Amino acid sequence: MLEVRGLQKVYRSASGDTEAIRDLTFDATAGEIVCIVGPSGAGKTTLLRCISGLLAPTSGTVTLEGHDVSGPPRGMAVVFQEYARSLFPWLTVAQNVELPLKEKGLKKSDRARLVQDSLEAVGLGDVTDSYPWQLSGGMQQRVAIARAAAYEPHILLMDEPFAAVDAQTRADLEDLVRDLWQRLGITLLFVTHDIDESIYLGQRVLVLSARPTVILEDVAVDLPDERDQLTTRNDPEFGRLRTHIYDLVQRAKQGYRPDEEAAESAV
Numbered sequence: 001m002l003e004v005r006g007l008q009k010v011y012r013s014a015s016g017d018t019e020a021i022r023d024l025t026f027d028a029t030a031g032e033i034v035c036i037v038g039p040s041g042a043g044k045t046t047l048l049r050c051i052s053g054l055l056a057p058t059s060g061t062v063t064l065e066g067h068d069v070s071g072p073p074r075g076m077a078v079v080f081q082e083y084a085r086s087l088f089p090w091l092t093v094a095q096n097v098e099l100p101l102k103e104k105g106l107k108k109s110d111r112a113r114l115v116q117d118s119l120e121a122v123g124l125g126d127v128t129d130s131y132p133w134q135l136s137g138g139m140q141q142r143v144a145i146a147r148a149a150a151y152e153p154h155i156l157l158m159d160e161p162f163a164a165v166d167a168q169t170r171a172d173l174e175d176l177v178r179d180l181w182q183r184l185g186i187t188l189l190f191v192t193h194d195i196d197e198s199i200y201l202g203q204r205v206l207v208l209s210a211r212p213t214v215i216l217e218d219v220a221v222d223l224p225d226e227r228d229q230l231t232t233r234n235d236p237e238f239g240r241l242r243t244h245i246y247d248l249v250q251r252a253k254q255g256y257r258p259d260e261e262a263a264e265s266a267v
């Protein structure tokens with residue numbers, strides 16, 4: 001589904017170069033949930049921007065379903081942290097969800113069905129004619145998720161989508177995302193700061209080093225596919241993974257890198 005090969009990104013500016021990503025190589029197979037964690041400023045957003053074709057890599061390639069990504073790919077949807085900025089305040093909830101479907105060229109009856117189905121799937125079937133600013137933060141993020149789901153993407157990228165909502169809403173949205181993922185059979189790449197969230201959602205967790213980023217470890221999450229907030233988080237394997245990933249992220253913050261050469265340049 002997705003192949004990232006030798007990805008490097010250097011931001012160039014008059015005040016100097018910033019190497020955000022040094023060398024990233026990984027795959028995601030169709031239907032997989034891969035979570036990405038790493039220290040603040042590691043380059044997680046940069047990585048998602050390169051994968052979504054919004055930013056050109058300095059070197060390396062991103063291939064989606066066999067095609068090189070050089071602009072926003074058709075089969076991809078993205079949900080960002082800032083739902084308030086990603087929804088149009090002058091459009092109703094239904095119109096916000098419908099907009100990308102118009103751009104996709106779907107006919108009116110198909111659009112209406114997808115809008116209604118996706119809003120019902122996220123529990124917002126009764127606020128379709130409201131405006132985003134009339135909804136709570138958690139509800140607005142549900143609209144953004146419904147918009148992505150209605151688009152019927154093959155791959156969905158989510159960049160810290162729940163960072164701005166309260167803990168209870170966050171747990172509900174995590175379950176919603178797992179539910180949509182299971183029902184739609186999509187591939188999901190999910191960036192988060194929250195180690196527990198990465199384990200709860202993921203089948204794999206990619207742990208990134210500090211900038212310039214490389215992969216420290218590709219951790220397999222060996223937990224049953226049926227997850228719930230109490231049982232899964234109390235599973236001894238969940239605790240083991242939490243300790244392991246926490247330790248990796250702490251070492252990443254202290255400058256630990258897997259390759260000798262990079263370790264020297266980071267000092």
Ligand SMILES: Nc1ncnc2c1ncn2[C@@H]1O[C@H](COP(=O)(O)OP(=O)(O)OP(=O)(O)O)[C@@H](O)[C@H]1O
Binds near residue numbers: 019211
């Ligand atoms: N447009 C830009 N121009 C120059 N440098 C940039 C630009 N965007 C990001 N950077 C730098 O690249 C590095 C990686 O940034 P990025 O936002 O990808 O990290 P992140 O892991 O997503 O951070 P956080 O976890 O804090 O959200 C940072 O040092 C940042 O300052």
